[in-house]
Amino acid sequence: MIVPIGPIHPALKEPIRLKLQTEGERVVKAEIEYGYVHRGIEKIIEGKTWQKGIYLSERVCGICSYEHTQTFAETIEAISDVDVPPRAQFLRVIANELDRIQSHLLANSTFFKSMDHETLFMHVLELREYAMDSIELLTGNRVNMGWNVVGGVKMDADERHFEPILENLKKIEERFEIVRSLFAEGPALALRCKGIGYMSKKEAIKGRAVGPIGRASGVKEDYRVGHYTYDDYFDFKVIRRTEGDNYARTLTRYDEIPESISLVRQAIENIPDGEVRTPAEIKSGYAMRRNEAPRGEVTYMIETNGNLIKNISIRTPSIPNMDSCAKYMIRDVPTVADAVSTYASCDPCVACAERVAITNEAGKTLVKRWDEVI
Amino acid sequence: MLDAIKDVVRKSSIHVCIVNCGGCNGCDVECVALLSPRYDLEQFGIYVHNNPREADVLLLTGAVTEQWKDNLKRIYDKAPEPKIAVAVGNCPISGDVFAQEGGHVNAPASNFIPVAAEIPGCPPRPNEILEAILAVGPQAIADRGREQK
Numbered sequence: 001m002i003v004p005i006g007p008i009h010p011a012l013k014e015p016i017r018l019k020l021q022t023e024g025e026r027v028v029k030a031e032i033e034y035g036y037v038h039r040g041i042e043k044i045i046e047g048k049t050w051q052k053g054i055y056l057s058e059r060v061c062g063i064c065s066y067e068h069t070q071t072f073a074e075t076i077e078a079i080s081d082v083d084v085p086p087r088a089q090f091l092r093v094i095a096n097e098l099d100r101i102q103s104h105l106l107a108n109s110t111f112f113k114s115m116d117h118e119t120l121f122m123h124v125l126e127l128r129e130y131a132m133d134s135i136e137l138l139t140g141n142r143v144n145m146g147w148n149v150v151g152g153v154k155m156d157a158d159e160r161h162f163e164p165i166l167e168n169l170k171k172i173e174e175r176f177e178i179v180r181s182l183f184a185e186g187p188a189l190a191l192r193c194k195g196i197g198y199m200s201k202k203e204a205i206k207g208r209a210v211g212p213i214g215r216a217s218g219v220k221e222d223y224r225v226g227h228y229t230y231d232d233y234f235d236f237k238v239i240r241r242t243e244g245d246n247y248a249r250t251l252t253r254y255d256e257i258p259e260s261i262s263l264v265r266q267a268i269e270n271i272p273d274g275e276v277r278t279p280a281e282i283k284s285g286y287a288m289r290r291n292e293a294p295r296g297e298v299t300y301m302i303e304t305n306g307n308l309i310k311n312i313s314i315r316t317p318s319i320p321n322m323d324s325c326a327k328y329m330i331r332d333v334p335t336v337a338d339a340v341s342t343y344a345s346c347d348p349c350v351a352c353a354e355r356v357a358i359t360n361e362a363g364k365t366l367v368k369r370w371d372e373v374i
Numbered sequence: 375m376l377d378a379i380k381d382v383v384r385k386s387s388i389h390v391c392i393v394n395c396g397g398c399n400g401c402d403v404e405c406v407a408l409l410s411p412r413y414d415l416e417q418f419g420i421y422v423h424n425n426p427r428e429a430d431v432l433l434l435t436g437a438v439t440e441q442w443k444d445n446l447k448r449i450y451d452k453a454p455e456p457k458i459a460v461a462v463g464n465c466p467i468s469g470d471v472f473a474q475e476g477g478h479v480n481a482p483a484s485n486f487i488p489v490a491a492e493i494p495g496c497p498p499r500p501n502e503i504l505e506a507i508l509a510v511g512p513q514a515i516a517d518r519g520r521e522q523k
Contacts, residue, residue: 007445008424009425010423010425012424014394036396037394037439038478039396041472043476046476059472060398061399062400062403063399063400065400106406125409126410126412128407142404143403143404143497144496144497349399350399351399
């Protein structure tokens with residue numbers, strides 16, 4: 001029997017259709033139907049200047065909107081040989097890590113909501129508000145920050161901003177251990193998570209799983225390692241687990257939060273003086289950059305012609321994660337309720353998953369180079 | 375007398391369904407933030423459960439994409455009377471940045487279903503959303519209930 005879930009359903013926050021093939025209560029196979037949120041952002045950006053492009057790229061995804069603008073700006077900087085001043089790089093790290101904290105807390109809280117544990121959902125969501133306050137204080141907005149420009153960041157920040165941010169981080173840290181141990185050591189939740197939605201390392205690589213979902217299965221990619229700012233100035237640990245189940249995915253996201261808090265502290269302590277923005281002259285050319293968004297790897301490939309964007313292709317982490325979720329995680333879960341919570345544990349973001357896919361007659365997705373597609 | 379009792383009941387218990395018809399998720403996360411203890415939506419008798427069949431208020435977010443052209447009306451018809459739709463964010467009002475050459479959106483949403491209130495912003499702050507629901511919702515639902523009789 002096939003159980004359809006969505007596009008509008010109490011279990012889902014975003015429009016997507018899950019088709020679960022069941023035998024009795026056991027789910028044997030799952031299929032995901034995309035296409036409810038396709039807006040054509042890449043096509044709109046073509047032929048526009050970067051000032052308009054960066055505004056649109058922020059609206060690819062509302063939850064991890066920050067990393068999209070940073071990657072967009074870094075790609076244009078790579079084309080035009082612009083060096084970002086160190087102070088701007090540090091400010092970018094602060095905003096990036098605050099965004100990661102709020103995104104991970106939101107992902108975990110929706111996971112608890114999907115398991116019907118509303119108490120923990122409320123606790124985690126309250127902690128998230130402190131991160132949102134810090135983001136608003138630093139950038140002026142809560143969700144779409146509008147903080148990056150090519151050549152640096154829009155505004156400077158000083159002690160008046162940093163001190164309340166540090167206070168907010170302290171508040172998160174004080175209660176973080178409680179909400180973590182409620183999940184990690186509480187018997188009710190852990191029993192429903194351990195061993196459910198298992199994905200091995202081999203399957204994670206085959207399904208191209210990225211970010212915390214891949215790292216929970218033992219994949220070691222974190223694109224902050226290799227980023228010039230993080231390599232030159234910062235010290236952090238990549239969180240990896242090997243279990244590959246719902247429990248590991250949630251704990252990976254939990255454990256990345258203290259690392260992010262320590263990165264924000266390092267940035268605020270060591271921030272150098274100087275300019276926050278350099279004038280940039282946009283050149284023609286092509287560049288590709290990868291960055292680590294809260295959900296995994298975000299890739300931007302941009303070709304410019306003069307100061308206009310000729311082609312742009314965006315690769316977001318949600319499609320590989322949701323694909324590997326449908327293929328491997330929801331393959332043999334014991335109940336339909338567990339299938340929904342497994343889907344929530346892969347941190348799906350439908351808004352950034354809506355890309356163009358080209359299929360052949362047999363329905364098989366062809367992987368094409370980005371310039372062949374257009 | 376019966377109408378007065380019905381009005382009180384309708385005003386004090388509002389069930390909300392978030393319908394994302396093609397947005398960037400920004401407005402949806404702000405609606406989820408409303409559930410947090412800081413804003414505490416439930417103290418006003420509002421409950422979010424995302425089921426259109428039980429909803430009194432449909433919170434529309436997102437510019438209407440191709441797939442939603444027919445489905446939006448179907449979702450609206452599934453909600454029981456009295457019901458209202460509230461447009462959250464710039465997208466259902468005007469299409470925002472997506473309503474230009476190359477985009478596949480069919481904003482505004484009021485072309486497809488009647489919209490009772492509009493909350494502009496990209497995205498609006500949670501307290502603005504809450505304020506709008508509380509200002510418009512209870513009275514509009516009560517009025518619509520009397521009309522439907």
